[in-house]
Amino acid sequence: MSNFDELKREALLAIQGAESVVRLRDVEVKYLGRSGRLTEVLRGLKDVPENERKEKGKEANALREVLEREIAKCQSQLQDADHERKLAAEKIDITRPGKKHHKGSLHPLTVIRRDIEQIFGTMGFTVAEGPEVETEFYNFDALNIPADHPARDMWDTFWIKGKKLKTEGKKLLLRTHTSPVQVRYMQTHTPPFRIIAPGRVFRYEATDASHEIQFYQLEGLMVGRDISLAHFKQVMQTFLGTLFGKDMNVRLRPSYFPFVEPGAEVDMSCVQCGGRGCSVCKQTGWVEIAGAGMVHPHVFASAGLNPKDWQGFAFGFGIDRVAMMKYKIPDIRMFYQNDVRFLKQF
Numbered sequence: 001m002s003n004f005d006e007l008k009r010e011a012l013l014a015i016q017g018a019e020s021v022v023r024l025r026d027v028e029v030k031y032l033g034r035s036g037r038l039t040e041v042l043r044g045l046k047d048v049p050e051n052e053r054k055e056k057g058k059e060a061n062a063l064r065e066v067l068e069r070e071i072a073k074c075q076s077q078l079q080d081a082d083h084e085r086k087l088a089a090e091k092i093d094i095t096r097p098g099k100k101h102h103k104g105s106l107h108p109l110t111v112i113r114r115d116i117e118q119i120f121g122t123m124g125f126t127v128a129e130g131p132e133v134e135t136e137f138y139n140f141d142a143l144n145i146p147a148d149h150p151a152r153d154m155w156d157t158f159w160i161k162g163k164k165l166k167t168e169g170k171k172l173l174l175r176t177h178t179s180p181v182q183v184r185y186m187q188t189h190t191p192p193f194r195i196i197a198p199g200r201v202f203r204y205e206a207t208d209a210s211h212e213i214q215f216y217q218l219e220g221l222m223v224g225r226d227i228s229l230a231h232f233k234q235v236m237q238t239f240l241g242t243l244f245g246k247d248m249n250v251r252l253r254p255s256y257f258p259f260v261e262p263g264a265e266v267d268m269s270c271v272q273c274g275g276r277g278c279s280v281c282k283q284t285g286w287v288e289i290a291g292a293g294m295v296h297p298h299v300f301a302s303a304g305l306n307p308k309d310w311q312g313f314a315f316g317f318g319i320d321r322v323a324m325m326k327y328k329i330p331d332i333r334m335f336y337q338n339d340v341r342f343l344k345q346f
């Protein structure tokens with residue numbers, strides 16, 4: 001009798017002392033397993049004298065039931081505790097502020113190019129395009145700048161090495177301005193028309209705060225029977241006034257570009273001081289913004305249009321320069337450094 005009590009006491013202690021489901025399983029094996037302590041006792045019953053066997057067997061089975069019940073109870077307690085612990089560890093505080101998502105933004109040059117396209121769009125100008133790798137013909141010859149013309153020095157050019165293209169004017173280069181789009185457009189369209197051609201251009205020169213080897217230009221071209229510089233001045237004033245959100249004056253100073261005659265340098269009122277004079281405009285009240293003029297007869301001719309039938313104005317300006325004035329950016333190189341602190345301000 002006493003060894004059953006002893007076994008029960010020991011087993012119950014072990015069961016209650018098991019601190020995890022795995023340990024509890026060990027205890028179960030130790031007492032109720034195939035060669036467990038109680039199992040051994042049950043097996044040994046066959047050697048017990050006949051008269052005691054029944055009684056002992058009863059007691060042994062009763063003990064097994066007690067232990068099984070106790071194990072099941074402990075197991076469910078341990079599982080509950082495990083579950084609670086897991087829940088506590090995985091708890092999510094839904095009141096905490098979320099993590100910030102870093103959104104990208106449009107590049108300032110994209111923003112301003114879209115604004116410019118929109119403004120010219122309201123005046124009936126559509127957008128035209130041309131290749132960045134251009135031929136010598138479109139970039140120079142067709143624009144009235146033949147090979148030995150001194151005006152070629154106005155554009156320091158990246159020539160493209162490689163297969164020598166024999167045909168005259170077929171040498172390849174990175175376009176130095178957007179003016180070749182004028183010729184390409186006039187070759188394929190019949191006037192009257194008005195277009196703008198924004199795009200990237202390249203110059204083989206040293207960089208500084210106002211020069212980059214690549215930047216963006218916008219070419220404009222309006223051709224009809226009687227288009228004049230008066231139209232140009234109005235277009236330019238409307239464009240600048242809308243872009244800068246205030247009345248803008250425009251003046252033309254005589255200048256020279258091979259593809260226009262007459263040619264002009266275009267000044268606008270200084271955005272900084274409104275024309276009163278400041279350090280930005282060197283006290284003149286004017287800031288140079290574009291080149292322009294009446295399309296040269298040679299340019300019409302090289303595009304296959306008769307200069308006696310058509311006339312119009314062309315102009316070109318740097319988009320970067322306009323963006324620098326609008327956003328007060330001191331150095332053109334900032335556009336191309338991809339410094340997030342700069343970019344995320346737009």
Ligand code: DAH
Binds near residue numbers: 178179219220257314
């Ligand atoms: N293509 C010139 C340049 O890059 C700018 C320019 C001047 C364009 C006069 C024009 C123009 O269309 O008429 O310096």
